[in-house]
Amino acid sequence: MRALIQRVSEASVTVDGEVVGETGPGLLVLICAMQGDGEAEADRLAAKISKLRIFKDDGGKMNRSVLDSGGGALVVSQFTLAADTRRGNRPGFSTAAAPAEGERLYEYFAARLAGLGVKTATGQFGADMQVRLLNDGPVTVWIDTEDA
Template sequence: MIALIQRALNASVTVAGETLGEIGPGLLILLGVEKGDTEQQAVRLCERVLGYRIFGDENDKMNLNVQQAGGSVLVVSQFTLAADTNKGMRPSFSGGADPAEAERLYNYFVGCCREKGIATETGRFAADMKVSLVNDGPVTFWLQV
């Protein structure tokens, strides 16, 4: 399971012109699910993402996690994160989880974020989404479990 996290001043996701999720300061989380991923990995990745200290403290050092910084999260499914790009000129998606399992684990990850008490917005799984982001920093990290 892969999370590409971006520290955001604001972020939103729309489908067919309708805004489904929108946050102010916080994290945009692009989530990719690979074959063989489990609920245990979803929980571990959720804990890592929410605990990752990438927000500035009073000395402007990256010492605060998203919750300590008073932020929220926007979780967007992104199957292309599971792509194999090692050879050729076209990505292979054979390493991605089948859509039903990917959706189940995506929803499990979202549920984990909400259970941890973080304000959580989402996109729509498998939809053609338009994601907007003002990346703060820019700060972007790739986390994988």
């Protein structure tokens, strides 16, 4: 699985003019299931993200996790994280999981993150979403379970 994590002051997802998910201070997690991914990758990724120390401590150093800081997470599916740009100018997405499996793993990941104690909201899988965020820092981290 791949995730692009952004530390945010706030973030929200709107579908058809209606806010379907939002968080205050915490994380925006853009996530993509890749072919061959399963629950083990989602479990590892959720555990890693819940403990990732990218929030400031009292000394201003990034020493606190989203759990330590009491923040939340907005999890948004984004198959475009599977983009292959090696040939031509149009990205290919053939390495992304099939839609049904991608949705299953997206929902599993969000539930797992919530199960670890992170207040979790989600977007709407497969929808045309408008994502608003206010970056904090900015701090942006890329994680691919193939490399982690």
